[in-house]
Amino acid sequence: MRKLTSTLVAAVALVALPHVALAQRTRVAAASGPKNEIGVDLGAAYSHYGSGCTANCGSFGVGTPVDIRWGFLANGPLSFEPRFTFNWLTGGGGHVLSFDPDLNVIYRMSHATARRGMYATGGLGLAIASASAGSVSNSATQLSLNAGLGKRIPVESNAWRLEGFLRYNFKNSGKGIPSSFNIGARVGMSFWR
């Protein structure tokens, strides 16, 4: 009888153990959640050049991928999202380089979450360009500010992301780069990991 009792108690303990472990694992998984929102977009924008422009000051562009956006999720309504492109080409003794890093802050509107709903965004960016050919080389940096309003629309495990934006590119007098502004939209997909 004692054997039977201890066997039953051992069985109960064995069966209960995985529940405890599983409960702990579930809690850890829920606490960790996704860490990053990663996405690329198709973008379209009208650009207008300001200072120093005399003719053909407007242009329209469409492109994909616009850049890589790699957001860091946060518990609060604010989160950070770096965006960047990088191109570097050498050959024939020269090179061409362009590096456009941006850092945006994303603010979730009320009732929105990190995965759905409206958000507002604002950011600061740089457009760094450098080129050389033979003994001649040149480089320039242009500062920009951007702001936008967007929406995430869930689709299965990821989401469509639509964003309308304005960007102002400051002039760089020393390098002869005029100021300009862009108004446009970007449509893309967000994935979480």
Added chain:
Amino acid sequence: MRKLFGGLVVAVLALSLATVAQAQRRTTTSAAMGGAKHEFGIDLGVAYVKPSNVSGGMSIQTPVDVRFGFVPRSGKMMWEPRLSLTFNTVGGNTSYLFTPQVNLLYANTPGGHRRGMYFTGGAGLQMGDLGAGSGTAVKLEGGIGWRKPYESAAWRYEVGFQWVSSSAKLGPFADYIAIGGRVGISLWH
């Protein structure tokens, strides 16, 4: 004593039932994760590019393109379209470059399309107008790659070669061979 046994047996049954249910739920979840329909990815590309009759050079670029793979329910082969687009119009002059391509990925390991080694080959077009009229070039490529799981995503490494046919109108975007690789992240949905 009989009551005690009865209670213990009921407790064992109740806990077992919950465990079985949980096990079933976990199986379903795993199947859902394993049953992803698309593999989406972005990469950094590094290559040695050798244009025809011109000395070669290095190229580093990110994002290279958008790749959107269609994960099959079964089988070792998977289709993966890749594309990039740049279109600009200023004062009535339009320029563009559109590079659609389709790759076939052959998973060479039991990890299927989520992990392990794969072979890939693809064909595509370089279609563009850089201001001197429109041109089209054909692109062929082949390579070998690896997926390395990283939490719910995977790092993806690929090395290979690319050949692009000549097109006088496409300038530096045609008539070259490239040897290099791409490193990026893959996400599934």
